[in-house]
Amino acid sequence: MSEVNRNVPYLSIKDLVVEYMSDGQVVHAVNGVSLKLDRGTTLGLVGETGAGKTTIAKSILRILPDVGAKITGGKVELDGKDLLQLPEREMQQIRGNEISMIFQDPMTALNPVQRVGDQIAEVVALHLEPGSKTNPMERAKEMLEIVGIPGERYYDYPHQFSGGMKQRVVIAIALACNPNLLLADEPTTALDVTIQAQVLDLIGDLRKQFNTAMLLITHDMGVVAQVCDTVAIIYAGSIVEYGTKEQIFDHPSHPYTIGLFGAIPDMNEDEIWLHPIEGLPPDPTNLPKGCPFSPRCKYATEECRQGVVPVSETPDGHQCRCCHMEEVRKEREA
Amino acid sequence: MGKYILKRLLWMIPIVLGVSILVFTMMTFCPGDPAQIILGATATEADLAAKREELGLTQPFLIRLGNYLSQVFLRGDLGQSWSSKVNIMSQIMDRLPRTLILSLVTLAISFGLGIPLGIMAATHQNRWQDSVSMVFALLGVAIPNFWLALMLILFFAVNLGWLPAMGIDNGLASYILPALSGCMGTLATCARQTRSSMLDVIRADYITTARSKGVHEKDVIWKHALKNALIPIITMLGSAFGRLLGGMIIIETIFAIPGMGNLIIGAVNNRDYPVVQGGTIFLAIAFSICMLLVDLLYAAVDPRIKAQYASSKKVRVKKEANANG
Amino acid sequence: MAEVKAKKKSEVVRVLRQLSKNKLAVLGGIIFFIEVIVAILAPVIAPYDHTAMDLMNINAGPSAAHWFGCDDLGRDIFSRIIIGSRYSITIGICAIAIATVIGCAIGAVAGYYGGWVDNIIMRILDVIQAIPGMLLMIVAAAMLGPGFLNTIMAMSIGTIPGMARMLRAQMLKERGNEYIEAETSINCSTFRIILSHLLPNCMSPIIVQATMGVGQTITLAAGLSFLGLGVQPPAPEWGAMLSNARAFMRTAPHLVIFPGLAIAVTVLALNLLGDGLRDALDPKLKN
Numbered sequence: 051m052s053e054v055n056r057n058v059p060y061l062s063i064k065d066l067v068v069e070y071m072s073d074g075q076v077v078h079a080v081n082g083v084s085l086k087l088d089r090g091t092t093l094g095l096v097g098e099t100g101a102g103k104t105t106i107a108k109s110i111l112r113i114l115p116d117v118g119a120k121i122t123g124g125k126v127e128l129d130g131k132d133l134l135q136l137p138e139r140e141m142q143q144i145r146g147n148e149i150s151m152i153f154q155d156p157m158t159a160l161n162p163v164q165r166v167g168d169q170i171a172e173v174v175a176l177h178l179e180p181g182s183k184t185n186p187m188e189r190a191k192e193m194l195e196i197v198g199i200p201g202e203r204y205y206d207y208p209h210q211f212s213g214g215m216k217q218r219v220v221i222a223i224a225l226a227c228n229p230n231l232l233l234a235d236e237p238t239t240a241l242d243v244t245i246q247a248q249v250l251d252l253i254g255d256l257r258k259q260f261n262t263a264m265l266l267i268t269h270d271m272g273v274v275a276q277v278c279d280t281v282a283i284i285y286a287g288s289i290v291e292y293g294t295k296e297q298i299f300d301h302p303s304h305p306y307t308i309g310l311f312g313a314i315p316d317m318n319e320d321e322i323w324l325h326p327i328e329g330l331p332p333d334p335t336n337l338p339k340g341c342p343f344s345p346r347c348k349y350a351t352e353e354c355r356q357g358v359v360p361v362s363e364t365p366d367g368h369q370c371r372c373c374h375m376e377e378v379r380k381e382r383e384a
Numbered sequence: 385m386g387k388y389i390l391k392r393l394l395w396m397i398p399i400v401l402g403v404s405i406l407v408f409t410m411m412t413f414c415p416g417d418p419a420q421i422i423l424g425a426t427a428t429e430a431d432l433a434a435k436r437e438e439l440g441l442t443q444p445f446l447i448r449l450g451n452y453l454s455q456v457f458l459r460g461d462l463g464q465s466w467s468s469k470v471n472i473m474s475q476i477m478d479r480l481p482r483t484l485i486l487s488l489v490t491l492a493i494s495f496g497l498g499i500p501l502g503i504m505a506a507t508h509q510n511r512w513q514d515s516v517s518m519v520f521a522l523l524g525v526a527i528p529n530f531w532l533a534l535m536l537i538l539f540f541a542v543n544l545g546w547l548p549a550m551g552i553d554n555g556l557a558s559y560i561l562p563a564l565s566g567c568m569g570t571l572a573t574c575a576r577q578t579r580s581s582m583l584d585v586i587r588a589d590y591i592t593t594a595r596s597k598g599v600h601e602k603d604v605i606w607k608h609a610l611k612n613a614l615i616p617i618i619t620m621l622g623s624a625f626g627r628l629l630g631g632m633i634i635i636e637t638i639f640a641i642p643g644m645g646n647l648i649i650g651a652v653n654n655r656d657y658p659v660v661q662g663g664t665i666f667l668a669i670a671f672s673i674c675m676l677l678v679d680l681l682y683a684a685v686d687p688r689i690k691a692q693y694a695s696s697k698k699v700r701v702k703k704e705a706n707a708n709g
Numbered sequence: 710m711a712e713v714k715a716k717k718k719s720e721v722v723r724v725l726r727q728l729s730k731n732k733l734a735v736l737g738g739i740i741f742f743i744e745v746i747v748a749i750l751a752p753v754i755a756p757y758d759h760t761a762m763d764l765m766n767i768n769a770g771p772s773a774a775h776w777f778g779c780d781d782l783g784r785d786i787f788s789r790i791i792i793g794s795r796y797s798i799t800i801g802i803c804a805i806a807i808a809t810v811i812g813c814a815i816g817a818v819a820g821y822y823g824g825w826v827d828n829i830i831m832r833i834l835d836v837i838q839a840i841p842g843m844l845l846m847i848v849a850a851a852m853l854g855p856g857f858l859n860t861i862m863a864m865s866i867g868t869i870p871g872m873a874r875m876l877r878a879q880m881l882k883e884r885g886n887e888y889i890e891a892e893t894s895i896n897c898s899t900f901r902i903i904l905s906h907l908l909p910n911c912m913s914p915i916i917v918q919a920t921m922g923v924g925q926t927i928t929l930a931a932g933l934s935f936l937g938l939g940v941q942p943p944a945p946e947w948g949a950m951l952s953n954a955r956a957f958m959r960t961a962p963h964l965v966i967f968p969g970l971a972i973a974v975t976v977l978a979l980n981l982l983g984d985g986l987r988d989a990l991d992p993k994l995k996n
Binding site: 398399400402403406407410411413414415416522523525526527528529530531534535537538542626627629630631633634637638648649652653660664667668671672 | 833835836837838839840841842843844846852854924931932936937938955958959965968969972973974977980
Binding site for chain 1: 611686687
């Protein structure tokens with residue numbers, strides 16, 4: 051590993067643009083996203099289904115589908131080196147070792163015809179340091195124990211596991227090589243509520259042990275509150291608000307963020323109704339001009355539809371992409 | 385697992401019994417008088433009557449059927465050929481290996497080339513490799529194997545003189561053209577099936593997982609994707625083998641290979657019913673055993689199917705659901 | 710009822726529109742359509758009488774007068790192939806039509822009733838399908854004797870089990886749907902339920918299978934004739950022509966080339982059309 055440079059964040063994404071081709075139409079999945087993540091911290095990437103969250107994570111690892119998907123612009127810098135420029139062979143060394151990923155659906159994330167233990171051992175064997183005495187099989191059993199599965203289940207197949215246990219195996223695969231960065235794509239969405247907390251705790255414990263940074267993708271503000279240090283709210287492929295957890299939760303400035311809060315029940319207040327956001331996300335093949343949220347936004351004016359809305363940043367680093375930020379904030383504080 | 389295999393083997397007994405009854409019945413209703421064909425046009429009416437008596441043709445159908453079945457299943461005797469008087473079992477034992485070897489070699493070539501071709505098409509989807517292999521696959525399915533056999537003979541045996549046109553006197557070389565002409569259809573079907581199931585599989589989440597682990601692209605395809613893509617390909621293997629065995633009948637006739645096909649066609653033309661019956665029974669047994677092997681291959685590839693076999697309940701239902709889904 | 714009809718019509722329109730986007734399928738459809746027209750008008754189109762022997766032109770190669778050359782009796786091969794298309798295409802279409810009707814009836818009964826009816830039918834199919842298809846057709850052809858109609862029958866016998874099995878599987882899938890329960894509960898007759906509701910919903914794979922099946926049957930029937938068990942010479946059936954031409958392969962290779970090409974082109978056209986139909990009928994299957 052290279053020297054830790056205090057001035058350069060561990061992971062820095064700059065102006066990432068990703069497009070898909072689908073039936074001859076261009077799908078604008080990610081439109082100029084910039085993010086920063088320091089070692090050991092957690093960034094929450096929050097947004098609706100289809101907002102481009104998973105695409106961002108897959109772009110970091112460069113595992114977007116070969117056919118159709120293309121990173122058309124931007125940089126993904128890890129410790130200052132641009133991952134998008136690395137040759138495939140070096141990238142393979144980084145995947146699973148330096149950066150690893152947990153997937154949304156544990157039911158389909160494991161190879162059904164391979165023993166679960168072998169699936170963990172494979173990633174260990176791939177990234178063995180030359181001369182290392184680690185036995186991949188032993189390490190796989192150890193990882194199973196760490197995630198709370200008896201080591202002798204190494205020889206079982208995925209169909210013999212429950213959903214929660216499968217996700218534990220996926221986590222074991224992701225953490226087997228002590229990665230410095232974990233990309234967790236809705237790791238608890240497909241699980242029962244009772245299992246969700248266990249899995250989150252497990253990820254948290256293991257990260258503390260290894261000082262792993264995490265990019266957590268979720269649409270669940272509750273999970274964000276529990277786990278994250280900084281939060282990026284993403285809408286239709288661009289970041290609409292970005293700040294520390296406190297900034298976002300205490301002073302939300304973008305109408306969409308506020309809408310997201312309205313869509314979760316607040317246990318402290320006697321609210322009878324949830325306030326869902328009206329309307330649907332825009333068609334990514336045909337994004338509205340200007341602010342993509344404007345068609346659903348009650349503050350929207352002509353100004354919003356004119357052109358790309360610039361990002362404004364407060365002195366303490368709270369970013370927001372909205373023409374009516376002040377107005378929204380005032381109304382919110384009132 | 386052992387119990388499952390035993391059950392399947394036992395199940396073959398009623399199947400073979402059914403096949404025997406079916407073929408015997410069909411042969412009985414063939415037009416033409418076997419006695420006339422055996423004795424020739426000059427035979428007297430008395431000779432013909434004696435011959436019919438000798439062949440047992442004068443008895444009622446059900447008695448003949450009963451006699452035949454007890455002869456085959458209780459005494460394990462297929463009888464002797466009407467025309468050559470040779471014991472049918474020994475004839476079959478002489479010829480069956482040639483047909484089986486030829487079929488298996490053909491099958492091996494078909495899958496050995498078809499699967500890589502399909503993988504190449506899938507991994508280069510919509511590029512020239514894909515188009516070339518799919519054009520090849522389309523032609524392979526469309527070209528009749530007996531015509532291809534004639535064309536290959538014309539080119540390699542007649543024009544170039546590289547390979548023998550018929551017979552089995554030249555060792556391995558004798559089998560090259562028959563195998564090539566027999567494999568094309570299966571190879572093409574296999575390539576197409578591989579391509580489509582591979583395209584399904586490489587979009588699966590676990591393939592993304594494998595990539596995210598840093599697995600080399602080659603291993604992603606050959607280690608992770610292929611084993612999963614094999615399952616629908618194995619489904620195809622069984623029916624492909626059946627078609628291949630059937631196709632071998634024509635191929636053997638064209639290349640004058642003394643195998644089962646040649647035996648059966650000759651017997652059909654001579655109205656030598658016991659030989660047709662015995663040959664069909666043996667080909668049905670060979671086919672059934674191959675289907676069993678295919679099902680075992682399933683289990684070897686897919687642990688979920690293996691678990692079903694082991695629990696042995698409702699295997700049939702689930703398998704059919706699997707084959708259709 | 711009108712609504713149902715309108716819905717069905719729009720479905721047909723959707724499938725046809727989808728199909729028309731697939732260039733290869735359209736090509737296959739056009740080729741097969743032309744072949745059918747040629748078969749119907751064969752005596753008008755054929756440049757020569759297909760039985761007329763020209764002793765000056767025995768085994769003559771392709772020329773301006775005889776595009777595909779002449780055979781061992783000096784008959785024009787081009788004319789014979791055109792007349793022959795009547796045999797091959799009729800055998801293919803009729804055999805598949807018969808097999809589809811009978812196979813679907815068997816499969817529908819098995820799939821709808823289930824239980825012991827299904828069990829008996831399936832075990833009988835197991836027995837029939839234990840015999841490799843071509844062999845079954847050969848035995849059937851031997852039983853029926855050679856000839857045009859008997860070849861059609863033999864081909865159908867070999868194709869019925871596969872059709873029946875396929876419809877049954879499809880039926881089992883459909884039978885679980887709630888609308889069938891609804892029909893049963895309002896006392897629709899069994900026959901009516903099968904005919905007007907279950908069958909139409911099971912048709913997609915059958916249509917595809919039948920289209921491909923016509924091609925396969927043409928090949929198999931030609932194979933049967935090639936073995937001398939199907940259509941008999943001097944009828945210019947393509948397989949019978951090949952069988953006859955074998956003897957002259959060394960001296961007059963064009964005798965074997967053209968009938969085979971005719972089979973290959975026909976089967977290719979039908980496969981292209983079948984592929985296109987499959988994609989159009991079931992968008993999920995498309996890659």
